[in-house]
Amino acid sequence: MDRILELGEVRDIREQAMSVSERWVSQFNSMDRHETFLVPHRYGDAGWFDWQPISPVYMVALWNLSMDEGDWERIERVRQAEAFDWDAVFPFHNKEDSGHESPWVRFLAGNNAQYPERMLQASYQLTCRRAAQVREDQDVGTQHHIHHWQWGNPVSSEALIQQTLGGPQPIYNGGLLHVRLRYFDVERRRPGLPEDVGALVEKLTANRTVVRLVNLSPVAGRKLLIQGGAFGEHRFGEVRYQRRTSEYPGWMGGYAGTYAAEPLVVEERTEAINNSRFHVELPPGSELLLDLSTERYVNEPSCSGPW
DSSP: OHHHHHHOEEEEGGGOOOTTGGGGHHHHHHOSSSEEEEEEEEEETTEEEEEEOOOHHHHHHHHHHHOOHHHHHHHHHHHHHSSSOTTOOOOOOOTTSOOOHHHHHHHHTTSOTTHHHHHHHHHHHHHHHHHHHHHTOOOTTSSOOTTHHHHHOOOOOHHHIIIIIOSOOOOTTTOOOOOSEEEEETTTTEESOOTTEEEEEEEEETTEEEEEEEEOOSSOOEEEEEEESTTSOOEEEEEEEEEEOSOOSOOOOSHHHHHSOOOOOEEEEEEEEEESEEEEEEOTTOEEEEEEEEETTOSOOOOOOOO
């Protein structure tokens, strides 16, 4: 990767014959000039050729595995050399269902607060469009292109993997799911977040994982189990969180108790986990921010579930 980046140059995109130019249409359209940092994607008898932007997925996947400062600096060097805004979220869905690593890592760095909402909007927009294309497709059962269903696939997991699991989309050709968290629904005894529960991973470091959980149901509590890594390869040391100490919901009688919400009072707590899994109970209409000390890749990976 360093060798390819060493070869990189700032070039005019109008003068390059790019083999997969459609991947960069949104970024190029957003630029206020025609020059940006490009790297060669192929090598032949005449030398290096096929100059295009470098896909962020490989740099981000490497940093996600290593959590090394040098790998983060490599990402930053490319960001500063490219002419398009890394905070921007463009609605596209390539064959790898990836490519939005740039705004995601900016969010993790604390510099792109609107990313979660914009990414969900972009994903929903593409899902609706492709679902409509499938409904109106006239080529079913005919001699269509080999990539026909790849072009029209309405299913996208990139936003969910980044935001709920805390990791990048797996590398297209056989990559494993290297993420920080995995969830199980305790009551239904199945993988995934329980109904009504949302999760957002807000911070990732070499030894720390910060995730916000929300139970949107106003009437039902939810129970979930959180696991370190897709295969239980990570272990949690302790967790810091805030617990409500003020009275809730309070007496319904009287004008003050009915029309004015009482101030919410919380206290910070720390509890030991020392395990790769732990249970969380979310009361109705509640929100919980967990700051987890994390030891990465210390357990033998396993596909075994908690049951």
